Each structure stands twice: as C-alpha cells, then as structure tokens.
Amino acid sequence: xxxxxxxxxxxxxxxxxxxxxxxxxxxxxxxxxxxxxxxxxxxxxxxxxxxx
Amino acid sequence: xxxxxxxxxxxxxxxxxxxxxxxxxxxxxxxxxxxxxxxxxxxxxxxxxxxxxxxxxxxxxxxxxxxxxxxxxxxxxxxxxxxxxxxxxxxxxxxxxxxxxxxxxxxxxxxxxxxxxxxxxxxxxxxxxxxxxxxxxxxxxxxxxxxxxxxxxxxxxxxxxxxxxxxxxxxxxxxxxxxxxxxxxxxxxxxxxxxxxxxxxxxxxxxxxxxxxxxxxxxxxxxxxxxxxxxxxxxxxxxx
Numbered sequence: 001x002x003x004x005x006x007x008x009x010x011x012x013x014x015x016x017x018x019x020x021x022x023x024x025x026x027x028x029x030x031x032x033x034x035x036x037x038x039x040x041x042x043x044x045x046x047x048x049x050x051x052x
Numbered sequence: 053x054x055x056x057x058x059x060x061x062x063x064x065x066x067x068x069x070x071x072x073x074x075x076x077x078x079x080x081x082x083x084x085x086x087x088x089x090x091x092x093x094x095x096x097x098x099x100x101x102x103x104x105x106x107x108x109x110x111x112x113x114x115x116x117x118x119x120x121x122x123x124x125x126x127x128x129x130x131x132x133x134x135x136x137x138x139x140x141x142x143x144x145x146x147x148x149x150x151x152x153x154x155x156x157x158x159x160x161x162x163x164x165x166x167x168x169x170x171x172x173x174x175x176x177x178x179x180x181x182x183x184x185x186x187x188x189x190x191x192x193x194x195x196x197x198x199x200x201x202x203x204x205x206x207x208x209x210x211x212x213x214x215x216x217x218x219x220x221x222x223x224x225x226x227x228x229x230x231x232x233x234x235x236x237x238x239x240x241x242x243x244x245x246x247x248x249x250x251x252x253x254x255x256x257x258x259x260x261x262x263x264x265x266x267x268x269x270x271x272x273x274x275x276x277x278x279x280x281x282x283x284x285x286x287x288x289x290x291x292x
Contacts, residue, residue, distance in 0.1 A: 008103040015160035019109040037280040
C-alpha cells in the first residue's frame with residue numbers, strides 16, 4: 001500500500017508531516033478559542049438578562 | 053442576496069452558522085480524497101522521482117498563502133472605505149491562517165528544494181519574497197494584538213496590509229519579474245500546454261479545492277470568534 005519513496009522518503013514524509021502538524025494545530029486552536037468565546041459570551045448574556 | 057448583508061454581524065453569524073456544517077463535510081471529503089489520491093495513486097516523475105508528491109502539499113498552500121493576503125487586502129480596503137466591522141474582523145481572522153499556510157509552504161518547499169536543487173534555502177526572489185510575506189503576516193498579527201482600541205487597530209493594520217500586499221504580488225510573479233533564481237515558474241496555468249500532466253493535475257485540483265474550503269471554514273470560525281469577542285468586550289464594558 002505504501003508507495004516506494006526511496007531516497008526521497010525523508011523529504012516527502014517531512015513535507016506531509018510538517019503540513020499536517022501545522023494545519024492540525026491551527027484547527028485545534030481555532031476550535032478551542034471558538035468554544036471558549038461561545039461559553040464566555042453565553043455566561044455574560046445570561047448574567048445581563050438576569051439583571052434586566 | 054447582496055454580499056453587504058454579511059457586513060451585519062447578526063446576519064453573518066446566522067448565515068455562517070448555517071453554511072459551516074456543509075462546508076466542513078465538503079472540506080474533509082475533498083482534502084482526504086485528494087491527498088490519498090495524490091500520495092498513494094500517482095506515479096513517480098521521470099526527473100524528480102517520488103519527490104514529485106510534495107507538489108500536493110506545497111502548491112495548494114503556497115497558492116493560498118498569496119491569495120489569503122489578497123483577500124486581506126480587499127477586506128482591509130472595505131474597512132478603510134466603508135467602515136464595515138465584519139470586514140476588518142475577517143482580515144484579522146485570516147492572518148493567522150495565512151501565516152500558517154505560508155510557513156507550511158516554506159517548509160515543504162525547503163524539503164522539496166533539498167531533493168531537486170540540492171539546497172534547503174537560497175536567497176532567490178520567490179523564496180525571499182515569501183519569507184518577507186511571512187514576516188508581514190506576523191507583523192500584522194502582532195500589530196492587532198498591541199493596540200487596545202479596536203477601530204484604531206483596524207485602521208493601522210489595514211494600512212500595514214496594503215503595504216504588505218506589494219510583497220504578496222511580488223511572491224506571485226517573482227519568477228516572471230526577475231527571470232532568475234532557482235524557483236521554477238508556476239505549476240498551474242490556464243494554458244494546458246504549460247501546466248503539469250493530468251496524472252498530477254486532477255488530484256492537485258481536488259486538493260486545491262479542499263485547501264480553499266479549509267481556509268473558508270477556518271475563516272468563518274475565526275471571524276465568528278472575533279465577533280463574539282467584540283460582544284464580550286461590549287458587555288464587560290457595561291458592567292464597569
């Protein structure tokens with residue numbers, strides 16, 4: 001199944017690996033920051049509704 | 053529906069919220085299919101051998117790195133001319149995506165260069181302009197973070213973005229402008245005679261679509277977060 005990469009294995013796998021790691025980190029940070037902001041905003045809006 | 057409807061944060065949140073699930077599915081399907089196709093089912097190139105497979109991660113992210121800056125240029129202009137907050141926040145949200153994509157393109161390009169040129173780096177016009185573009189992305193992010201007043205931050209970062217767009221254009225056309233250096237011309241062209249063989253072109257197109265959709269998903273998610281953060285700041289200010 002795995003293609004024969006020969007002497008290019010380090011370069012090819014390094015390119016795919018580094019890209020996947022960087023993009024995955026970006027996705028994780030984006031999702032976590034999104035969830036945190038959603039939670040904070042929901043709590044604040046609830047607090048403000050309670051005050052009215 | 054006009055594009056200006058997106059300038060209203062409430063409408064933007066509603067429309068983007070509806071679109072996101074479909075976009076996520078399309079992104080995963082196109083990226084996974086394209087990458088599996090490109091990595092496992094394409095032949096080695098006669099000259100480059102298996103190193104040609106780097107094309108599938110290098111070209112899409114390099115292409116997007118330049119075009120994300122162009123998108124930031126347009127949204128920054130919209131902010132400066134029409135003062136739509138969502139456009140300024142969209143530019144802010146796009147910058148980290150552009151920076152990561154630029155870094156991914158530089159790293160994969162260096163690894164590709166080590167096999168085809170025999171060196172990871174050279175101060176070639178294309179490579180150098182890409183590095184300067186990465187520095188502009190980082191500077192843009194740092195400038196947003198260093199100014200507390202949101203409108204002032206949007207004004208100054210928009211101006212920085214307009215200046216940096218020169219390097220985005222140079223990055224795209226460096227090979228044509230200087231006609232020197234080690235980086236080859238574009239792998240993709242409207243002229244079918246010039247672009248890569250169909251064996252590589254078809255999976256590459258699929259990955260390009262997937263990478264663009266990935267950018268769109270991340271952009272919408274990050275812009276939504278920025279809009280929420282504005283609302284949080286406004287509510288916290290009312291408490292004081």
